[in-house]
Structures are given as C-alpha cells and as structure tokens.
Amino acid sequence: MAVNTDNITQFLEGIRDERRTHANTAQRIGTALLMLLALVEKQLDLSVYLRNDIDNNAKAVIGFDKGLKIGDGGCGIDGFGEAVLRRIVSLGYDGATQQGFGIVDRGDGKFRLDIHDLQVWGKAIFQELEVRKLSYAGGNVYLSGSGSRIFKAEELYDEAGKVRGWRCWLLADDGTTATQNMWRVGDQARCQTFGLADKQKPTRSWWRLVTAVSEENVALTDEVGNVLYDGKKFGWIEIANDNCEPGSDVPMAGDTIVLDGNQNPNERDRQGVMILETTGPNTPRIVAYKGVVGYTHEGCEVFKLSPEGSRIVSTSFEWVSPTGDIIHIVNYRGEWQSGVSYGYYDQVSHGNGVWLCTNSNGSTTEPKEGNADWQLVMKAEKGEKGDDGVAYQVMITSDTGTVMINGSGKMTLNATLLRNGEDISDTISNGSWLWWRQSADAEDDAVWNTLHEGVGRSCLITRDDVSRQTQFGCRVYISDSKTINSK
Numbered sequence: 001m002a003v004n005t006d007n008i009t010q011f012l013e014g015i016r017d018e019r020r021t022h023a024n025t026a027q028r029i030g031t032a033l034l035m036l037l038a039l040v041e042k043q044l045d046l047s048v049y050l051r052n053d054i055d056n057n058a059k060a061v062i063g064f065d066k067g068l069k070i071g072d073g074g075c076g077i078d079g080f081g082e083a084v085l086r087r088i089v090s091l092g093y094d095g096a097t098q099q100g101f102g103i104v105d106r107g108d109g110k111f112r113l114d115i116h117d118l119q120v121w122g123k124a125i126f127q128e129l130e131v132r133k134l135s136y137a138g139g140n141v142y143l144s145g146s147g148s149r150i151f152k153a154e155e156l157y158d159e160a161g162k163v164r165g166w167r168c169w170l171l172a173d174d175g176t177t178a179t180q181n182m183w184r185v186g187d188q189a190r191c192q193t194f195g196l197a198d199k200q201k202p203t204r205s206w207w208r209l210v211t212a213v214s215e216e217n218v219a220l221t222d223e224v225g226n227v228l229y230d231g232k233k234f235g236w237i238e239i240a241n242d243n244c245e246p247g248s249d250v251p252m253a254g255d256t257i258v259l260d261g262n263q264n265p266n267e268r269d270r271q272g273v274m275i276l277e278t279t280g281p282n283t284p285r286i287v288a289y290k291g292v293v294g295y296t297h298e299g300c301e302v303f304k305l306s307p308e309g310s311r312i313v314s315t316s317f318e319w320v321s322p323t324g325d326i327i328h329i330v331n332y333r334g335e336w337q338s339g340v341s342y343g344y345y346d347q348v349s350h351g352n353g354v355w356l357c358t359n360s361n362g363s364t365t366e367p368k369e370g371n372a373d374w375q376l377v378m379k380a381e382k383g384e385k386g387d388d389g390v391a392y393q394v395m396i397t398s399d400t401g402t403v404m405i406n407g408s409g410k411m412t413l414n415a416t417l418l419r420n421g422e423d424i425s426d427t428i429s430n431g432s433w434l435w436w437r438q439s440a441d442a443e444d445d446a447v448w449n450t451l452h453e454g455v456g457r458s459c460l461i462t463r464d465d466v467s468r469q470t471q472f473g474c475r476v477y478i479s480d481s482k483t484i485n486s487k
Contacts, residue, residue: 140192141276142258145269146182150255151234152220165211165241166251172217173233181235183213186264188295189239189257191249204255206248207295209263212238245295261292272302282308315343315362330356332400336367347377352395354378393418394476415457415474430456432477439470 050056067078077083086105093100093114101115152169172179183189186209193204217233239251251257262270274288285306289297303312319327328345336342336350341364346357348367355367355374363373378396395416400409415433417425431454437445452459461472 140279142190142260143274143276144259144272146184146187146259148183148237148257150251150253150257152253153251153255156238163241166239167236168239168251168257169220169234169236171232172235175230175232178217178233181214181217181237183210183237183259184262184264184267184270185210185213186262186267187259187270188261188263188292189237190260191251191255191257193255204249204252206251206255207245207260208248208251209240209243210237211240211243261294263293265293282306332398338366339364349397352379352393391420392476392478393421394474396472396474410460410462413459413461413472413474415459415476417457417476417478425457428457428476428478430454433457434475434477435459436473436475437465437470438473439467441467 050058050062064077065079067076069076073086075084075086087103089102089104090100093102095102095104095114098114098116101113103111103113106112148170150168151171154167154169155163156165156167158164170181172181188207189210190207191204214235214237217235219231219233220228222228258273259270260273264270268291271292272288272290273292274286277283277285277287283306285304285308287304287306288302289300290302291300301311301313303314304310319329321327330345330347331343332347333340333342334349336348336355341362342348342357343362344357344360346362348355348357350367353367353376356377357363357373358375359373365371365373367374367376369376395418397414397416398411399414400411413435415425416423417428433454433456435449435452435455437448437452439445448465457474459472459474
C-alpha cells in the first residue's frame with residue numbers, strides 16, 4: 001500500500017467527520033499509527049544504528065568514554081583500559097591436547113597459563129619453578145668427573161712444524177652463567193658420535209690425553225685485538241696428538257667430550273666412570289669401571305646390569321636392616337684351596353667343617369682352630385671306631401651356604417653318611433634320618449623336631465623355620481643301638 005502525508009490527513013479528517021463509535025475510532029487510530037511507522041522506516045535507514053533488541057554488527061570503531069560492562073558478574077573494561085575477565089583462551093584451545101593458549105581458572109581460585117613457548121626479554125622471578133623435560137640420548141650417557149663441548153679447535157705445532165696437538169676452546173661464560181674448567185692435566189678426554197646410518201658404530205671417535213689446562217677464562221680476539229663472540233669468555237684444554245687410542249679422529253668444533261680415565265697415579269678418584277649405554281652390543285645396560293689408566297676398559301669393570309647378564313665385583317656386599325644393623329651376605333666358595341685369597345664373609349668347606357672368613361681384609365691362611373681369620377660355623381662329628389674297627393661320620397652341606405637373612409630366602413640341607421670315609425647314604429632308609437632344630441624357642445623346637453623325623457637325607461629350610469640364630473642338625477639311626485649325630 002502506498003503511504004504519504006496526504007493519505008494520513010484525509011484519513012484523520014474522515015474520522016472526525018463521520019463521528020464513528022469509540023471502538024471504531026480506536027481501531028482506525030491504531031491503523032493510522034502502523035501506517036505512520038511504515039513511513040518512518042521507509043525514510044530512515046536503521047542499519048546505521050546500534051539497537052539493543054536485536055543482534056548488531058558494528059562496521060566502524062566504537063568508543064566507550066566510561067568503559068564497557070559485560071554481564072552482571074563484574075566483568076568488563078573501564079575507561080582507563082583495565083579489564084576484568086574470567087577466562088582468556090584462543091580459538092581451538094584444549095588443555096588436554098595442548099592446543100592453543102589459555103589463562104584459565106584451576107578450580108581453586110588460582111589461575112594457570114597454558115602456552116607452548118614463553119620468551120622473556122627481561123627478568124623473570126618465580127616463587128617456585130617446576131621443570132618437566134622429556135629428553136633422550138642418541139648414544140651413551142657418561143657420568144664422570146668432567147665434560148664439555150668444544151667451541152673451537154686450533155692446531156698446535158712443535159719446533160719441527162709437526163702437529164703436536166690441539167687447543168680446544170670451551171665456552172665458560174655466556175654473559176649470564178659462568179662455569180669452572182673442571183679438566184686436569186693427565187685426564188683422558190673421550191668423544192663418540194653415532195650417526196643415523198649405523199647406530200651400532202660411532203661415526204666419530206677419539207680418546208686422547210689432556211696435556212694442559214687454562215687457569216682462567218678469557219675473551220677471544222682477532223689478530224688486531226677486536227673482541228669476538230660478544231665478549232663471551234672461554235677456557236681451554238690442550239689435547240695430545242700422539243698419546244691416544246689407536247685410530248682416534250681429530251678433535252673438532254662441536255665435539256662433546258667426557259672424562260674417561262686419568263694417567264696420573266695420584267688421581268685415582270678420576271679413574272672411574274659409569275655409563276648408561278643405549279647404543280652398541282648387549283644394550284641397554286648400565287656399566288661402571290674403576291682404575292681406567294689407559295685407552296681400554298679391559299679388567300676395569302666393577303659392575304654391569306644388562307639383559308645379557310649382570311655382575312658385581314666387590315670385596316663385600318652388605319644389607320642394612322631397618323634398625324641400622326649390617327646384614328652380611330655370605331659367599332660360599334666351596335672347598336678351601338691353599339694359596340687362594342678369600343674375602344670378608346667368604347665361606348669354605350675344610351677339615352670336616354664349614355668356615356666363615358671374619359677378617360675384614362680377607363685371608364690366605366688355612367681355616368683351623370685358633371685362626372682368628374676364620375670362624376667354624378658347622379662341623380661334622382666323627383664317631384669313634386667300634387669294636388669292629390668301623391667309624392661313621394655324618395656330613396651336612398647346603399646349596400646356598402649356612403646363613404639365611406631373616407624374613408627371606410630358603411636353603412636345602414643335605415646329609416651324607418660315611419663309613420670309614422665311604423658314602424653309604426643310599427643304603428639307609430628315609431625313616432632313619434631325623435632332623436632337629438635348636439633356637440631360642442624350645443617349645444617350638446620340639447614341635448619342629450617331631451615333624452622332621454624320618455623325612456630322608458634332605459631337609460628344606462625356609463624363612464619360617466629361622467628365628468634370628470638357629471642351628472640345625474641331623475641324626476642317623478643305623479641300628480637299634482647306634483646313632484650318628486651331626487650339626
């Protein structure tokens with residue numbers, strides 16, 4: 001319907017002239033107002049105004065002199081640009097998958113910043129800093145007295161013009177962190193680099209003697225004295241050319257070196273190294289060496305943990321109980337042999353008995369009565385010769401020695417009956433072998449002894465059978481009137 005001011009005027013005059021009823025008049029007035037609104041919308045472009053009853057998109061900059069209020073929760077931006085927000089996240093933010101970034105409420109009233117990289121151009125102050133880093137070693141990790149990365153290597157010449165070694169510069173102070181040159185003359189510096197083509201063999205390898213070490217850190221300069229590398233300071237070590245492992249490569253910039261042995265007899269504390277090996281034969285493994293004074297680990301191994309087998313070389317091995325008492329581990333060495341050196345808590349069989357070495361420095365002497373180096377822990381009693389000239393003897397041996405740690409382990413005791421030195425155990429029935437126990441609990445001993453009558457020549461001892469110090473023995477009935485006893 002076409003609408004203009006003339007139409008409205010005529011319509012209103014008609015209402016006055018016709019003098020219709022009140023209801024009719026109200027209806028016509030409402031119709032007139034709708035026609036007036038349609039005229040206003042036609043003549044005004046409302047798209048250039050922001051309205052609060054529909055969604056709006058502003059196409060130009062909007063200024064707020066006194067700030068901006070967001071919702072009824074106290075969030076917004078005031079006239080000074082200070083914002084109060086509950087959460088700031090990027091599009092696609094997901095804390096679980098570490099996508100995007102966010103400043104989010106932890107749930108305890110404190111906030112957390114989730115972001116991949118953080119670069120601070122000035123000072124950063126942390127009340128508490130927790131560092132979590134996932135790292136890997138492409139070769140082997142050395143734990144030793146020194147290690148460095150070569151920044152620059154310079155050839156050194158003797159009077160005849162032959163290369164006698166290299167001066168290797170080590171970054172010691174980058175302007176924020178200063179380090180001490182831990183190398184010493186006599187050290188053996190080693191470098192191994194494994195390539196991607198063959199991870200079992202090093203692509204670069206050298207093992208050389210350290211012949212000189214700088215006493216202070218200095219800045220490097222060019223030929224005319226200009227300071228290089230932004231004034232960073234360096235220490236240096238000199239590496240020998242001739243004193244090295246055969247086939248060693250030449251030191252180069254970028255090489256990582258570690259201490260692996262020392263040729264000075266007074267520097268024994270620098271002759272050990274522990275290696276976590278992930279590359280090479282029989283890996284992974286952990287191995288430690290002691291007394292490395294040359295370019296080999298042969299004969300220097302003190303312990304090795306490997307899927308191919310584990311080994312510990314030590315004069316003694318001790319456990320400590322919860323009360324602080326030392327629990328010694330007995331090492332059964334079999335029959336005692338003259339001229340063999342035995343260590344502390346080694347156990348041997350000798351002279352119808354079992355002996356324990358109680359000398360902390362070890363012993364090469366013969367185990368016998370009166371020798372303070374040895375303690376008799378088990379003895380076979382030899383019967384006297386009877387009227388027929390026959391002597392009987394019971395020998396007891398153990399498959400794991402004669403000492404059991406309380407609360408763990410087990411052992412099997414085996415008895416042997418000898419007649420004039422000849423083993424006749426197989427001729428004795430199982431019912432003739434009676435095992436007995438003696439401990440601090442006599443009542444329980446009586447029960448144990450009853451349960452172990454006639455059980456045969458072997459007896460299994462478990463942790464339940466041992467209470468602190470316990471003694472076991474065996475009796476053999478060979479006739480109604482003769483009993484042979486051993487403990």
